Amino acid sequence: xxxxxxxxxxxxxxxxxxxxxxxxxxxxxxxxxxxxxxxxxxxxxxxxxxxxxxxxxxxxxxxxxxxxxxxxxxxxxxxxxxxxxxxxxxxxxxxxxxxxxxxxxxxxxxxxxxx
Amino acid sequence: xxxxxxxxxxxxxxxxxxxxxxxxxxxxxxxxxxxxxxxxxxxxxxxxxxxxxxxxxxxxxxxxxxxxxxxxxxxxxxxxxxxxxxxxxxxxxxxxxxxxxxxxxxxxxxxx
Numbered sequence: 001x002x003x004x005x006x007x008x009x010x011x012x013x014x015x016x017x018x019x020x021x022x023x024x025x026x027x028x029x030x031x032x033x034x035x036x037x038x039x040x041x042x043x044x045x046x047x048x049x050x051x052x053x054x055x056x057x058x059x060x061x062x063x064x065x066x067x068x069x070x071x072x073x074x075x076x077x078x079x080x081x082x083x084x085x086x087x088x089x090x091x092x093x094x095x096x097x098x099x100x101x102x103x104x105x106x107x108x109x110x111x112x113x114x115x
Numbered sequence: 116x117x118x119x120x121x122x123x124x125x126x127x128x129x130x131x132x133x134x135x136x137x138x139x140x141x142x143x144x145x146x147x148x149x150x151x152x153x154x155x156x157x158x159x160x161x162x163x164x165x166x167x168x169x170x171x172x173x174x175x176x177x178x179x180x181x182x183x184x185x186x187x188x189x190x191x192x193x194x195x196x197x198x199x200x201x202x203x204x205x206x207x208x209x210x211x212x213x214x215x216x217x218x219x220x221x222x223x224x225x226x227x
Binding site: 004033035040041042043044045048058090092103104105106107108109 | 124149156157158159160161164204206214215217218219220
């Protein structure tokens, strides 16, 4: 299994541009998450999904959109990039949300810079 | 604000020493805790977890201790190795929650 894969690894955007960060998992996990990690900080949840067709906001959703058309894929969309969105973005997945199965598996991250 | 935090941003130890990384949480409803290790340029990697009905859980060279009275969590690494150098995050959730809440992290540096 490849686990959680993310593309691209790095990206530089100009203010106002848009892009989609891709995330795919091959573990048949129901739950998927998008986090951002600012320098020296912990991860903050942007959006999450509990299954195909179902998404919900996390702690810092403004400026982002997501969709979940399949179990495997959970893309994150930035419509109008702003410097405040410069961060490292991690996608994660888990079997369920609670108890001993809540271990989240993380992808390698996408480093995004908005200039 | 964050409900989970770490006491020290950095910890430096010698190879072979035992390391203790601490974490305080503020949400008394939290019932599940996880320690993650993040190496430079990589995503967080699961180390060990503990549920609130336990005080201690051991893995390979790692032990997590949970003190619910003072809402404190610690990660002990035995015989620390250079490969243990990384940022360590504690994270918490509760049964009604939907995702993990992460602390800021402690950077562990191991010198030979």
